[in-house]
Amino acid sequence: MPTNRSKKAARYGALAERAARERYGLEMEHTSWYDARASDGTPVEIKAAMLNRRSGKTGRFRVFEEYHRDLVSRDGVYVFVAYRAIGSGIQVVRSRSLRAKNLQLEFYESGGHRDSAQAKIPPSKIFRG
Template identity: 45%
Template sequence: MSRSSNASRYGSLAEKYLADERGLVLDGQHTSWCDARFQNGTPVEIKSAMVSTGYFQIYRKYHEKLREAGGWYGFVVYREHGDEIRVLKTRMTRPSRLPLQSLWSPTGGHRDSEKAKISFSEICCD
């Protein structure tokens, strides 16, 4: 299996884990800026990353949409475990709580937005 398809599969597993842990609704919710919703309809964007990367990527265009919608981020740090993942840490936070102001940089055309790489330690996970 390719690295990209593994990353996609691991991301889906991380989304399911956080949805189960936090009581989020996943079915029919996935867009570029919203992967799930709380039971009351509040949008949640789930960001997951393998512990070896050390950071999450946030795209400004989608970050702004989530912030304007009054949404939340759900962060999941995991480690590969065979064909599965082992979740090491999760955290929920509002977009306004992320220290992104000085981190935005051009993406070179990818997703037509600026992006920020934010380290685990700045969010939740030393």
């Protein structure tokens, strides 16, 4: 049932995005490479990862190289949201904003749905300490 799982992931992602916008005072402005803008106009890409996977695996933040380059070139920011699914909603466990240029990533070809290499980042790398 990948379709059902995809729908749940999209819904949880939308809830995490809304939580990030509320916490950081962001205005929604979706483009291909960012999700919102800060009050000073800075582009912000919001990434979410689920912490309570039934398989026992923690989710990953997926960053695509092409969009990452765009964000870095415009001095953009990521907001990372780690959450737990609670029924049909989510509980934000941690969130953090980070300048894109400060994120050291190794990209690999994914063969996924986007024409860009990607990096999958474990929440532990974002929320150290």
